[in-house]
Each structure stands twice: as C-alpha cells, then as structure tokens.
Amino acid sequence: MSDTVQDPSRGQSEDDDLLGSEMSGEEIAHGDALLEVDGLKKYFDQDSGLLSGVSFDPDSFPPVSVGQDHVKAVDDVNFEIRRGETLGLVGESGCGKSTLGRTILRLLEPTDGSIYFKGEDLADLSGEQLRQKRSEIQMIFQDPQSSLDPRMKIGQIIEEPMRAHGMLDDEGREARAKELLEKVGLDPHHYNRHPHAFSGGQRQRVNLARALSVNPDFVVCDEPVSALDVSIQAQVLNTMEELQEEFGLTYLFIAHDLSVIRHISDRVAVMYLGNVVELAEKEELFENPQHPYTEALLDSIPVPDPRESDARGVLEGEVPSPVNPPSGCRFRTRCPRLIAPDEYEWTDEEWYHTRAFMRAVKRRTFEPMAAAEIEAEFFGGDLPRGDPGEIVQRAIELVASDRSAGDGESGGESDAEVIGDPNVDWERATDLLLESFAERSICAQERPAYEIESEHGTETHFAACHLHR
Numbered sequence: 001m002s003d004t005v006q007d008p009s010r011g012q013s014e015d016d017d018l019l020g021s022e023m024s025g026e027e028i029a030h031g032d033a034l035l036e037v038d039g040l041k042k043y044f045d046q047d048s049g050l051l052s053g054v055s056f057d058p059d060s061f062p063p064v065s066v067g068q069d070h071v072k073a074v075d076d077v078n079f080e081i082r083r084g085e086t087l088g089l090v091g092e093s094g095c096g097k098s099t100l101g102r103t104i105l106r107l108l109e110p111t112d113g114s115i116y117f118k119g120e121d122l123a124d125l126s127g128e129q130l131r132q133k134r135s136e137i138q139m140i141f142q143d144p145q146s147s148l149d150p151r152m153k154i155g156q157i158i159e160e161p162m163r164a165h166g167m168l169d170d171e172g173r174e175a176r177a178k179e180l181l182e183k184v185g186l187d188p189h190h191y192n193r194h195p196h197a198f199s200g201g202q203r204q205r206v207n208l209a210r211a212l213s214v215n216p217d218f219v220v221c222d223e224p225v226s227a228l229d230v231s232i233q234a235q236v237l238n239t240m241e242e243l244q245e246e247f248g249l250t251y252l253f254i255a256h257d258l259s260v261i262r263h264i265s266d267r268v269a270v271m272y273l274g275n276v277v278e279l280a281e282k283e284e285l286f287e288n289p290q291h292p293y294t295e296a297l298l299d300s301i302p303v304p305d306p307r308e309s310d311a312r313g314v315l316e317g318e319v320p321s322p323v324n325p326p327s328g329c330r331f332r333t334r335c336p337r338l339i340a341p342d343e344y345e346w347t348d349e350e351w352y353h354t355r356a357f358m359r360a361v362k363r364r365t366f367e368p369m370a371a372a373e374i375e376a377e378f379f380g381g382d383l384p385r386g387d388p389g390e391i392v393q394r395a396i397e398l399v400a401s402d403r404s405a406g407d408g409e410s411g412g413e414s415d416a417e418v419i420g421d422p423n424v425d426w427e428r429a430t431d432l433l434l435e436s437f438a439e440r441s442i443c444a445q446e447r448p449a450y451e452i453e454s455e456h457g458t459e460t461h462f463a464a465c466h467l468h469r
C-alpha cells in the first residue's frame, strides 16, 4: 500500500494511470489520524404532532414531561480513524450508527462538535468547499437495489460522481468506469447493462465502483452487506479489503452483525444510545470486552437482524428513549453490573441480591407472594444490614401479597386471587428502590470514560464503564 493520500479533486494528466497514480499535497501517513471526531452531537427535533414535546419516562417522577424535546441520536462522540484502517461501528438498531455516519459526511448538520478531516473541520465548511470535500469522502449504503437508478446503465451510474465533480472528459470517464468495474470484480463489458441485470452482490459492487470513481480517501460503509446472502457477504467484504489495500482507503464500517464486524475491522467502536461505550482493537474487543453492554452483545452472537420483529429481548429490558436518556452511564438502566451506591456499606452478596430484587420489581417479573417468601427467594432469608435492609424491607412490603391494603386488612386470599392484587404497589416499590439505590450509584451520577490496559495488541482500550474507576 502506498504511504500517501491521493487527492481525488485534482486533475489527471493524460499519461497517468487512470486509477490513483497522483500524490496529494496533504500527505497523511498510513496510521496517522485521517478523521477525528470531537464532541460530536446530532439532535433531531421530535416529529410534530399531537404529542410532540410530551415525553414519558416510567423511571422518573412525574413520568410525563412537556417541553421542546430532542432525539439525542448522537451525543458527544469522540474517536479518530487512522489512514488505511477500518473502524467497525456496531450496536443495536436505533443506537445512532447511521446518524453518526451521515453527520460525519455532513449529509446531516451536526448539532455540536467537530469533524476534522485531514486537520480541517468539516463542521465549519459549507457551499463549494464542502462540495469539493465530498469527493474525498464517499458513502455506500445497505440497499444496493434502491441506491441504483434502474433507468440508468451501470456505466453512467459509475460516471455520475465524476461528472458532478468535473473529473475527466467523456472518454476518460468511460475508461475509468470500465477499469473500476474490473477492480470491483465485474466484467467491463457489462458497462451498458442496467442494474436489474445484476444480482444483489453485483449491485453492491457497482455501488463500490461508483463510490471509488472520485478517488476518495475515506468511505463510510453503512451496513453494505446486510442485505446480501451470507455466502455473498464474505466475497464482497474480501473485495472491499482488496480495494482498501490497493487504493489506501480508510473505512468507517457500520454493521449490527458482529461476525461481519469481526471479519473487516481493525478496531471496533461499540455504540449504545448515542454514545460510544467501548473502543478497542478488534482482537482485544472480542477477547477482552470490558463494557457490560459489549459483553451482552458478544454473548448474543449472532446478533439477530434488528429489523426482524422478534429480535428484541437479546438484552434484558427496553432501550430507553434517546429523547430522555439515562444520566451518567446510558446503559445503567439495563446493566446487570450496576455499581452499589457508595453511601452504604454493602457486602458483594447484599448488593447482588438487592440489585436482582430491584430489577425484578422494576420489570415485575414475579407474581406477588408473601413477604417472607420474597425474602427467601431474593435474599436467601437474610436482608442487607442497616439502612439498605430497611429500605428493602419497605419495598418488599409494598409488593408482598400479605401486605395490608393501605392500613386495612388483607390476607387469606388464594394465590390466584392475589395476582393483579390492587394492594400490591409495584410503582411505589420501584420508585423507592430506584431512588434509594440505582439513582445513587456512581453509574447514574457521572458519565464514565476510562482507558484500560489492553491484553491483546498495543492500542488504547477505551471503556465507558465505572467498573474501571
């Protein structure tokens, strides 16, 4: 691989090879930062409508709030991508991957933050300057079908970006398109065919050729193989790797499928609810994950396609709304390893039991039973000592089937009768436990960001989890 960046916006001399022979003035060595994202935010205004501005959060009081709300799709993201590498970006559906990719490309206007590309902040550019830059940064999308105009011949499709950027003359563009067809593994004689004559994998290759036609340095690949058969995916990924090697390309590769991410990435960033929660070299991330969210994702390999209806529930609990995300660590409301609040003295076992009970009450995962039974089931009969024990006791009373109704009487009902017992106050018990424990955890109070020593490789391992304080 050459060690310098090729600048696609320059002219081409006739003697040059059509593909990538010239050098840029802005040389960035292989391995140096090509793109740096700093404090990047992208908030969307919520859709207008009757309930616009009204948000519901069962964990807060009051649960309904009114105001001008924003979907915090990307919220303070920081990372760099080095020249020649592939940074994989993975996370559940809706966590903000596509929004991040599109904001980096300035297809979406950033709300805040900077996007330094070769040292220049793309967030500051507009008009012609931005248009010029767009040839250096390209994007390929998931659906190769809908991103190709069915009326156009593939030769024209590949030439379109070159025409838009005033690159080469007609003959030059045709020659380059044919050369690119070959490079992406298609027959240059198919230059005059229409997209429908190609399979899904071949169409994605056409997309690749089109993106590469303007000789970019950096390509954002948004789920480029998700729509393809698994057998075809590896072939397209291999071609992408070959092209990367040949043209010194840098990729931001977005996928929900961890096996795809593992195939293609050098480093991997894991995204959750608008934040990057972990970033490490590929081997380090897969062999030594340090964020409970990453662990949960890895435990669920293969991650089901989030677009399929039954994919929910891989991780316990719902993803909170990006309109009103949890304070501190965004994953804390689903985290199986929430940290005990410092203000109480806990043994590990006491906290472990309390945390499990709190989660069960919050999710109402057990049917009401007598207080003594709850104590036995969740605490092995021994409540935590001191204040936490008293709080837990009160919460147990709120959800126990032998609880008095208000100050009145209950008791004597059969198990069948107590299900849905109006005396059982799940909400108050949940509020009591969350306010007393979960909200007082460091996980709720500070946003975590830690560097960890890697066990594999030499790169920095970033994990946004207070377990590493």
Ligand SMILES: Nc1ncnc2c1ncn2[C@@H]1O[C@H](COP(=O)(O)OP(=O)(O)OP(=O)(O)O)[C@@H](O)[C@H]1O
Binding pocket: 044, 045, 046, 047, 071, 072, 073, 091, 092, 093, 094, 095, 096, 097, 098, 099, 100, 256, 306, 322
């Ligand atoms: N134009 C928009 N207006 C309002 N909200 C939006 C808009 N685009 C995205 N969002 C919201 O921003 C959040 C992040 O969406 P995004 O598409 O970036 O996630 P993703 O991780 O790429 O998901 P997927 O894998 O399903 O594409 C979601 O809550 C989504 O509903």
